[in-house]
Amino acid sequence: MTKPLRKPDAIFFDWDGTLVDSLPALNGYYNHVLAVYSKPAISIEEAKRNIRRSAREVFPEVFGDQADEALNVFYDYVSKTHLEHLEVFVESHDFMAELATLNIQLGIVSNKKHSFLLKEISHLGWDKYLVSNIGAGEAAKDKPEPDPLLLAASKIGLSPEVNEIWYVGDTETDMMAAVAAGFQPIFIEHGLGDRSDCEKHGLAPYFVKDLLQLMELVKKYA
Incomplete structure (x- = not known):
């Protein structure tokens, strides 16, 4: 059963x-x-199904013995084009700016390659908001394992045993990782997954429709 929400010491996305x-x-x-x-x-x-896992997990299933080579092709192409294709949800910039005023530590835990993630954060100018960011390959295992979430928290001196930590994501993979890490699972419904994905896996996160509703939830406890 999901624990009651409290004022978060940190929110990871x-x-x-x-x-x-x-x-x-x-x-x-x-x-x-x-x-x-x-x-x-x-x-x-x-693609919507594949994005839920990191490329290093998906490619062996698709490319077999050529997975490592294909992964290099993938990363080379992404490295050359990802910033020009970067698009945020319409309310994301205002959401991040307002959230940063609430005295809550913020960070990202993604299955995107770590170096690409950091470049995208910097490109958007969000490195001034985000204090602990972990991409694929930084922890021993990627999501849905809890390793990257726990690593992100430990980098800023937090642990779920002591601190109230929220994790916001849009797939059941994110919610599995949050539950396994002992973070509060917050499922945002404007992304790649839906409620039924959580139900199939016996997950019962808190649900928000979009970033505007998430801000209302944060302010309720902040």
Whole structure:
């Protein structure tokens, strides 16, 4: 059962589908690599399923023995194009600016490659808000394991045993990681997943429709 919410000492966010509207770009990245290996393109819906896991998890299933090589092709293409394709949800900038005034530590835990994540945060000018950011490959395991969430918290001297820590994400993978880490799971419904995904896995997070509703929830306890 989900614990009652309290004033958060920190809020960590997923990135793609939570603060960043990145599905069209990610679909393009996957299809670029598939084309290089003469594989059929995938639809937005298929990309939507793949994005829930890191590329280093998905590629062995798709490319088999060529997974490492394909991953290099993927990362090379993303590194050259990801900033020009970066799009945030319309309310994201105002949300981050207002949230930063509430004396709550903020950070990102994403399955996006760590170096790409940091560049995107900097490109948006959000490094002034975000104090602890972890991308794929920084922890021993990526989400849905709790490792990256716990690493992000430990970097700023927090632990779920002592502190109230929220984790906001848009997929059941995010909620699994939050529950496993002992963070408060907050599911935002404007992204890649929906409530039924949580129900299938026996998850019972707090639900918010979008960032505006999330701000109302934060202010209720802040």
